[in-house]
Amino acid sequence: MILLPVVLIGVIDVASDRSLDELLPSPFDALVGPALVLALALVAARIAFPHTDRLESALRERNEALERRNEALQALREVGAKISSHVALDDVLGGIVRTARTLLEADVAVLTLVQPDASHRLVTKSGDDAAFPAGAPPAEAEDPASFVDPAHVTVRLAAPLQRGAGTIGMLLVGARRRRPFGPEDFETLSSLAAQAAVAIENDRLQQGMRELAIRGERERIAREMHDGLAQVLGYVNTKAQAAEELLAVGQTDRARRHLADLSAAARSVYVDVREAILGLTSPIAPERGIVGALEEYASRFAEASKIPTSVQADAEARALRLRPDVQAQIFRIAQEALTNVRKHAAAQRARVTIGERDGELELLVTDDGRGLDATSASPTDWPHYGMQAIRDRAASIGASASWSAADGSGTAFRLTLPLRPRVLEVV
16 A cells, blocks of 8 residues: 555656656646646545544544453452452442443343242342332342333343352343443453352351351360369369268368368369450450450469469561451460469469561460470370360461470470461451
């Protein structure tokens, strides 16, 4: 297209020099070249301009498509950020429905969930009230399209919410005016439906984790009551009966000794109950972190147990931002370790040390008590130190627990937690 006019102009110039000077008088021979060049320019423009217009139109459509795709990607990123930030499920699904309506330029959008009987339940919607059936909306329907008014919505597009190979819901948009929804529209709607499915599945898993945590905590409390409170109460009952029998036969001195044992057992149970209540009502404030929570607990533990207890932490440990569930488990493990000190170590003082080194968080609980024979296989030794509960808690966050002890030199409990990304809090 570019070379053709150049070649023709060259031919005209050569012809002008050889032939036109003889055929046409001056100055007409000089005007032939410019006239032919003008004619060629008009023909070339006639051919080139429509092609340029088509290219410009295609480029404009391509830019608009890219802008729509960028808007869709930005919306998907925002939805993903809400899901990872643990925003309430209703807010996430409501945002997805509104986003679908905006991106697809629809008049109405609804999201449904499939019920056990295969019907659909309306979860959330967006659009003018006129686009929905008048009166009370149906609670459930066989077809998700039943939740919009066909008199006002003439064109619909739907994408399923998938969990594995199954469909758990439907995301549907509709428009009043007749307009085609293209492949890109369906791709955008399917992406939003996938995000909705992820949010629903994430919420289901979170609820399951909370239920497991509650069940585990209940089982722990039940074990502690069985191993501690129930056994002490049984002991108290036996001692009380013995004291009654001794008083009945006039053996007051022996009865007095049994009553003294009862008093000691009651004090022990009182401390156990206070400590359990203290542990259950000691939340970890976000602004204090795990170190601040341990410092507060150690102070209250020392007051209740009469065992001076200190907490030492380095700057790295104080600056760490751990996930709330990880902090809670570390706190409970430290609580269990200090309970063991009070119950079994006969210690004069205890210390909690927490620090970060070589990519690991280390929690150390030491005492100056009588120590623990780690080689003992007697069921009266290790099981009643709550060690299995500590191991279970440590395993739940990917940590390891160990004890080192020697008679007369106290006991050292060590918790080691690798600081992998999954235990750190997302800022």
